[in-house]
Amino acid sequence: MSVIEEVNKLKKDLLVITGDIMTGAVNDFWKRWMPTTKRDYLAMVIDVLSNLKDSNKMVALGNHDQWDGVETEQRLVSELEKIGFFVLRNSSMPISRGKESIYIAGTDDIWFTYDFTKAMHEVPNNAFKILLSHSPDVTTDINKDMKIDLTLCGHTHGGQVNIPYLSHHFLPINNPSKYLAGLIKEPYGYTYVNRGIGTLVFPFRFRAPPEITYFRLN
Numbered sequence: 001m002s003v004i005e006e007v008n009k010l011k012k013d014l015l016v017i018t019g020d021i022m023t024g025a026v027n028d029f030w031k032r033w034m035p036t037t038k039r040d041y042l043a044m045v046i047d048v049l050s051n052l053k054d055s056n057k058m059v060a061l062g063n064h065d066q067w068d069g070v071e072t073e074q075r076l077v078s079e080l081e082k083i084g085f086f087v088l089r090n091s092s093m094p095i096s097r098g099k100e101s102i103y104i105a106g107t108d109d110i111w112f113t114y115d116f117t118k119a120m121h122e123v124p125n126n127a128f129k130i131l132l133s134h135s136p137d138v139t140t141d142i143n144k145d146m147k148i149d150l151t152l153c154g155h156t157h158g159g160q161v162n163i164p165y166l167s168h169h170f171l172p173i174n175n176p177s178k179y180l181a182g183l184i185k186e187p188y189g190y191t192y193v194n195r196g197i198g199t200l201v202f203p204f205r206f207r208a209p210p211e212i213t214y215f216r217l218n
Contacts, residue, residue: 003197003212004051010214012055014095017085018154018194019062019109019134021045022076042076050083056095057085060106062134062155066113088132090115092123102217106132116141128217129189136179136193144187150215151191156180158195158208181208 007015022045059080066073077087086093088106090113095102103123108114116138123129131138131151142148158181159167168176178184184191197210 004048007212008053013097014104015052015055015057016132016152017059018132018152019060020064020154020196020198021049021059021062023064023200042072042079046079046083058088058104058106058132059085060088060132060134061108063109063111066109088119090118092119102128102130104130104132107138110135110137135173136191137174139179139186139191140174142188147188149189151189153179153191153193154196156193156195157200160199160205160208161202162207
């Protein structure tokens with residue numbers, strides 16, 4: 001809950017989560033690393049997120065959100081919507097202030113039902129665009145003519161156990177040395193890869209601290 005409290009302290013117009021809201025158990029091996037609780041795991045996750053206050057709230061799904069099968073995935077989406085999240089599933093929506101608008105697009109995870117073209121279909125070419133996609137591999141589908149101003153990703157945990165010259169080789173993305181974590185200048189805008197707040201397999205981090213990222217758009 002300390003993370004929720006810190007987020008609630010921030011003055012914000014938009015709150016986004018770029019996936020892996022839960023830990024998905026793709027097989028019996030992964031199940032041994034899932035959080036244990038006497039309560040329903042998904043219900044516990046939703047209960048925590050329900051304490052987020054104020055602002056528009058949007059989310060794109062990550063691989064773990066889709067790994068447990070369609071039934072769990074649909075339940076997660078439904079429960080997120082009940083607590084006020086817009087779940088961007090290869091879709092987009094505008095946010096307006098006065099006469100000005102920005103467009104937020106979001107994709108499903110690139111290993112599952114990802115559709116970049118569908119996500120961007122209704123976004124005007126001249127609009128200010130923010131793209132939410134769990135994996136930085138989404139950048140392989142973006143070219144400089146698309147003018148996507150800010151792409152927000154996660155997935156990497158910043159390496160989680162970040163050993164220089166070594167850890168990035170184990171990240172399941174196309175360009176791990178470039179997209180390990182942080183802000184990357186692109187020909188068309190910027191990509192930011194958030195390190196996230198959780199862990200996977202090993203219950204600790206090394207040289208990859210958890211983070212909440214705050215952006216101010218001018």
